[in-house]
Amino acid sequence: MARTNTLQFMILGLLTRQEMTGYDIKQTFDKEKAEFWSAPFSQIYPELSRLLKKELIELVPDETKNSRKKTYRISSQGFKLFNDWLKIPLTPEVTQLNNDDFVLRLHFLGKDDQDILQPLMTLRKQTIKVELAQLELELVEVAKHPKQYGHELIIRKELANKNNDLKLLNSTIKKS
Amino acid sequence: MARTNTLQFMILGLLTRQEMTGYDIKQTFDKEKAEFWSAPFSQIYPELSRLLKKELIELVPDETKNSRKKTYRISSQGFKLFNDWLKIPLTPEVTQLNNDDFVLRLHFLGKDDQDILQPLMTLRKQTIKVELAQLELELVEVAKHPKQYGHELIIRKELANKNNDLKLLNSTIKKS
DNA sequence: GCGAGCATGTAAAAGGTTACATGATTAG
DNA sequence: CTAATCATGTAACCTTTTACATGCTCGC
Structure with missing residues (x-):
């Protein structure tokens, strides 16, 4: 946190x-x-x-x-x-802007706070893109080793979650 | 943690x-x-x-x-x-089994640890289902109030992420 | 020789959990 | 009247972060 x-x-x-x-x-x-x-x-x-x-x-x-x-x-x-x-x-x-800092602030924003909401979401979006790129690189490394299977699953989960967050952010930013 | x-x-x-x-x-x-x-x-x-x-x-x-x-x-x-x-x-x-406790253990499991891996994933799956049900209830409450827009987005994000995790768990459990 | 990275620690402060302690109000 | 919930706090402990402190080794 x-x-x-x-x-x-x-x-x-x-x-x-x-x-x-x-x-x-x-x-x-x-x-x-x-x-x-x-x-x-x-x-x-x-x-x-x-x-x-x-x-x-x-x-x-x-x-x-x-x-x-x-x-x-x-x-x-x-x-x-x-x-x-x-x-x-x-x-x-x-x-x-990491996920915790993003969520903590998002909680206190209403539909009428678009002036804060929009740039906040745009910033989070940028950060997620960087995180996704890093995870993709890691996945390539880890997928080679069968002993790192659990680790690979974690990365796949994180990738799916962040791609998901990105989708949600995009649809919300458009809806402004 | x-x-x-x-x-x-x-x-x-x-x-x-x-x-x-x-x-x-x-x-x-x-x-x-x-x-x-x-x-x-x-x-x-x-x-x-x-x-x-x-x-x-x-x-x-x-x-x-x-x-x-x-x-x-x-x-x-x-x-x-x-x-x-x-x-x-x-x-x-x-x-x-919460997400942290699940991920912490998953990290150390290889493809040959199916005896631990499978029940661990099944337990996590059950927990996610409970969490999803609670989030659905919360969403109904929160969606009524436009001032809780940010909170609503958080719940939608959590719902999407957990549904995603569930999908991944299902496909991994089958692949045993 | 010098800066990057290797290598190990201590101290203080902040953040967070668990246990303890107490008492009032309210619904059944 | 009694149990649940309201209501406020302290103490001890554990975990985590930030800052400080030191010295070696290796490549350029």
């Missing part, structure tokens, strides 16, 4: 949509994101404390004095940080 | 094939396994020390007094441990 404080951005991303408690966030990770990402309470609660200290999120004042329950909302600084992160792969220095 | 000391089994797996130095192991990870796994020197060298202490590997005596270079080979206990690990998903208690 991506190295640079993924959890932070996952939480901020969820909070751009609505106010939530730590418990809600965990539920959402487990249900909505389970196919590619999750985090336990022991990671979520300390991260919420850190985000609060950094003033990237704030506590929603509790009118009902419902005490122990802590509802958070994103702050304007948090919102800015998150939006900058969303666009990081589109800065000129970044010339490739 | 898999939680239970993956690096240990990756190293043991490589050493079942030939004697190697820590440097060789890193090279192999980067070249041969780059498509799904790697590890830095700072992880490899300490792990080799631990494996040596546990007597799962041994130093190959250096005839040439070539000093600083340390070549390792797998011990009989190490070989046993590795082979048990290879077959763990095939014990009766284990009823599902």
